[in-house]
Structures are given as C-alpha cells and as structure tokens.
Amino acid sequence: MPEPSYPGVYVEELAGGVHSIAGVPTSTTAFVGRAPGGPVDTPVRISSVVELERSFGPPEADDALRAAVSLFFAHGGREAIVIRASGAAVPASDDGTGIHALGLDQPFNLLCLPGLASDLGGDVMAIAGALAAASRVCETRRAMLVVDPLPAWREVADVVAGPASVDALSSDVRRANAMAYFPGLVVANAGGADRVVGPSGAVAGVIARTDLARGVWHAPAGLEAGIMAVRQPASTLTDSEVATLSDHGVNAIRVLPKAGTVVWGARTLDSGAGADPEWKYVPVRRLALFLEASIDSGTKWAVFEPNDARLWTALRTSIDNFLVGLWKQGAFQGRTPPEAWFVKCGPDTTTQQDIEAGIVQIVVGFAPLKPAEFVVLRIRVMVGGGHDRRRPLPRRGRPRRPS
Numbered sequence: 001m002p003e004p005s006y007p008g009v010y011v012e013e014l015a016g017g018v019h020s021i022a023g024v025p026t027s028t029t030a031f032v033g034r035a036p037g038g039p040v041d042t043p044v045r046i047s048s049v050v051e052l053e054r055s056f057g058p059p060e061a062d063d064a065l066r067a068a069v070s071l072f073f074a075h076g077g078r079e080a081i082v083i084r085a086s087g088a089a090v091p092a093s094d095d096g097t098g099i100h101a102l103g104l105d106q107p108f109n110l111l112c113l114p115g116l117a118s119d120l121g122g123d124v125m126a127i128a129g130a131l132a133a134a135s136r137v138c139e140t141r142r143a144m145l146v147v148d149p150l151p152a153w154r155e156v157a158d159v160v161a162g163p164a165s166v167d168a169l170s171s172d173v174r175r176a177n178a179m180a181y182f183p184g185l186v187v188a189n190a191g192g193a194d195r196v197v198g199p200s201g202a203v204a205g206v207i208a209r210t211d212l213a214r215g216v217w218h219a220p221a222g223l224e225a226g227i228m229a230v231r232q233p234a235s236t237l238t239d240s241e242v243a244t245l246s247d248h249g250v251n252a253i254r255v256l257p258k259a260g261t262v263v264w265g266a267r268t269l270d271s272g273a274g275a276d277p278e279w280k281y282v283p284v285r286r287l288a289l290f291l292e293a294s295i296d297s298g299t300k301w302a303v304f305e306p307n308d309a310r311l312w313t314a315l316r317t318s319i320d321n322f323l324v325g326l327w328k329q330g331a332f333q334g335r336t337p338p339e340a341w342f343v344k345c346g347p348d349t350t351t352q353q354d355i356e357a358g359i360v361q362i363v364v365g366f367a368p369l370k371p372a373e374f375v376v377l378r379i380r381v382m383v384g385g386g387h388d389r390r391r392p393l394p395r396r397g398r399p400r401r402p403s
Contacts, residue, residue, distance in 0.1 A: 019314065021298030021322035026216040026290055027208035028079045029072060030108040030143075031201070032099050033065035033115045035084040041097045043106045044082050049073050056084065061189050064115030068201030071185075072112075074229040075202050076209025081106055088120075089113050090130035099137055109289075110207065111138055112146050112200040122151045124164045132172035139174045142289040144282070147180035147269075148198030156182070156241040160248045166269070167248065175270035176279035180250045181263070183235040185227065196234045199253055202227050206263055217287045217331040219266035219371040227253065227261040246271075246373075251282075266371050284368040287331065295319055295364065307355050312345045315362060319343045323366070333367040341366040 004010055030043075038044070038056035046052050052069050053059075059066045069080055085098040090113065094100045102108065111134060120126040131147060138145045152164040159166055159182055166180055181203055184196040203220070206227065210220040233253050237245075242252040242264060251265025271280040279285045299318065305311045323341045326332065334340030342365045349361040 018321065019298065019301050019318045021294055021318055023322075023326075024290065024293045024297055025079070025107070026109050026211045026286065027077070027204070028081065028108045029077060029110040029112060029204040029208070030081045030083070030099075030102055030106070031065060031069050031072070031112050031114060032083045032085055032089045032102075033068070033113060034089070034119055035063060035065045036060055038082075038084045040084055040086045041101045042083065043101055043103070045106075046080050046082060047078060052080075052082065056082065062195070064118065064197060067187065067197045068112055068114035071187075071197070071199075071201035071229060072205040072208075075205025075227065076212065077205040078208055078212070081108055088130070089116055090133050092133075099134055102137070102141075108141065109143050109286075110146055110204045111143055112148075112198075112204055114148065114198055114200060117148065117150045124150070124152070124169065128169050128172065131169065131178070132174075135174035135178050138177045142293050143177070144268075144286060144289070145173075145178040146200040146203055147178055148200045149180075149182045149184050153182060155235070156237070156244055159250055160244055165248075166250055170269050173269060175249070176268055176276065176285055178269045179267070179282055180269055181253055181265075182245060182250050183233050183237070183253060185253070185261075186231040186234055187229075188231065194231060199227075202230065203253075203263060215329060215331060216290050217283050217326075217369055219281065219283045221251065221263045221266040221282075221371070223256070223259045223262060225263040226259065227263065230261060233261055281370055284370060287366075287368055291364065291366065294322065295362075298322065299362075302360065307350070307358065307360055309346070311360065312350065315345045315360065316343050319345075319362070319364060323364075331369070333369055339367065 035056055044055050046055060049070055052066060056066060059070065065084065069082055072080055081102065083101050087097060089098045091098045091100060113134060116130060117127050120130065127150065135145050150164055153159045158164065170178065181199045185199050185202060186194050187197055189195045206225045207220040210218055210225065233255060237252050237254045242254060245252050246265055246267060249267050249269040249271040251263060251267060253261065254264045255261050266282040268279055268282055268285055270276055299315060302311060302315060320343050324337060327337060327340045332340035344363040345360065349363050354361055
C-alpha cells in the first residue's frame, strides 16, 4: 500500500490466507476395448455420441465398445475417455497400450472394459487376470472398475457357483474398487436384430446422472436409477435370485412394475463373507475416493511451506471448510459437525521425526451415509371392526343430555 500522504480512507487488498478445496469430478468414465475404426491406443476425450462417431465412425454389428459408450451418454453420462486397444484391453505389461494408455494426465473415475470376456474367448483364467490388473490400476488412480457379466453367466447359479463364479473370478481383484452387475442388456443391433451387451456403459451413465442430481454419496440404484435405452434385461430375476446375487456382491438389473428396468443394487465386490465392511457399499467407497482426490488436489499449495503450527492450522481450516460444505449438502451422517467428521493435523499426528523428514500427517474421518437396503414394514391387524378392544367403543345414537 502506498504511504498515506493526505487525510482519507486507504484500501488495501489482502490475501485471505485460507486455501479453498474444490471437489474433483466424480463420473468421468474410461472405456477401453476393441473397435473396427478410430485412433489406436490413444485416449480420446468425448462428450457426446456425435463426437464418438466423429472419432470412431458409425456403429457396427458386435461393436461392444461403441455400444457401451452410446449407452453411457443415453443414461446421463457427461464425459468419457475412449481408447481403441490395438490388442488386449488389459496388456500383461505396462507397454502404453490398452488401459496403460491412460496416462496420469487423463484422470478418470470409472473404468469399463466392454467386450473383454468375449475378446479373451471366455477364458476364465485370462479374464480373472485382466480384471485383477485393471482393478490395481483403478486402486492406484482412485477409480472404480465396472465388471460386465461373463458369457458363462447364463443363470444366477452360474454367477455364484462353479469355476466361472464371481468369487473365483475376483480372487485377486481389488474388490473394494470393483462392482459387478448381472444380467446383460438386450439392445437393437446396428443391423436391426437384437443382441445382448454388457451393462457397464448404462450403469456408468446412471452413476453420472445420480452424481449430478443427488451427489456421489447417494446410491446409484433404486427406482430413480432407470435404464431406458434398451429392450429389456437378458434375464428376468426373482426376489430370491436378487438376494443370492447381493450375498455375493453382484448388483442386479431387474424389471419392476411401473418403474421398468432399474439398477437394483449398490454393493462393491468387497461385500461377501470375510469382506471389509467399511467398503461394502458403492456410495461409501466412491465418497472416500472423492474426498481423497479432492483433498489431495486442494492441499498441494502446502508443499514446501514451513512445517509448523501455522501450516497445520491452515490445512485443518481448508479441509474443515470443504467438509462443512459437503455436510450441508447431506453427504455425511451427524446432526452436528463433530458427529459428521473430524480433521487432525498437528503435534498429535505429525511427530518431530516427521518434521525432520518433511512430512505432514493429516487424518480425516467421516461418518458416511449407507443405503437403506432393507425397509421393514410392521403391519398390525386390529380386531373389533378396526378398533382396539382395549379402548371403549364410542356410543351410537343421540347424545344424552347433561344432567
């Protein structure tokens, strides 16, 4: 500010000292698979079917990649990264092809591998290896893998038992970062005949739509999670079959009266026996990934700052301000902030040894919302014509005069 030279009011703009944290995107979806046309092993960011066809040509029969991307946009998806793989969608080594073409400059939140099982000839061992590798990429990139049904999954019994079951398939998969859906979807083929495609693209679109309308902390399932741009699910599921799938961490796609085809489940693969209960539900896991990515991105200003109490206070303030905004939107349980989250950053988390090593330790805890999967109705049948016999019935006829 210039030195005051005459009587009056002098205004100086000062930095607020509080660094705001912005939420990162939550539903950018990467699609990797084979296609008859388009650039090879090159990430192409698109935001509509028009851009899809401009880059990869018009749809053709049995083109699983473009069918999935089209379903994504039809169900509410906003931004996709499409990679036409030159060979395997999930190469055995990081050679820059397939999913490994997704460089660090291409952030994504969901990963779909349309046609993976068919491309691998239904080989369960090869599919399991590819899904395990893809889930490791998702874990590193704070993303979720959307698993399509295998060709061998013709009935629910095939999904939950046998050599091609979901448990056998996902033994090496990072289950907290993966979600599976059954059955496939019947769509009209480019040639006019119907065919079955994996539901991953439609599901990713439903997730994007839910994120936009209600937030990443809401389950992308239920009556509002409708799937419209398809003929029908490839199989009709009963209530008991839906329950069986849910017990094994597989989310059902089913038809409900008046609602039509809907996604009817929001569990990760980490929800079976012996699983980590913290990551049982898709919205809880995705909210945690969103918080990690947002706080990581929003606190990079702290790098090379003096590692002292002033820095710790600034970090706590920035993160608290971010979390209180989410709490006001309904992202957490708790009537008050202390019930909903906590942020620790100070001498109780950062030791002198950490300071000497240039490390700041931040601990964030939150109380997530969990889906109400089981709504129990308690219905009491009253006797005596609808009146409780423990209470006298009202007199009938004309009222008596008061005495």
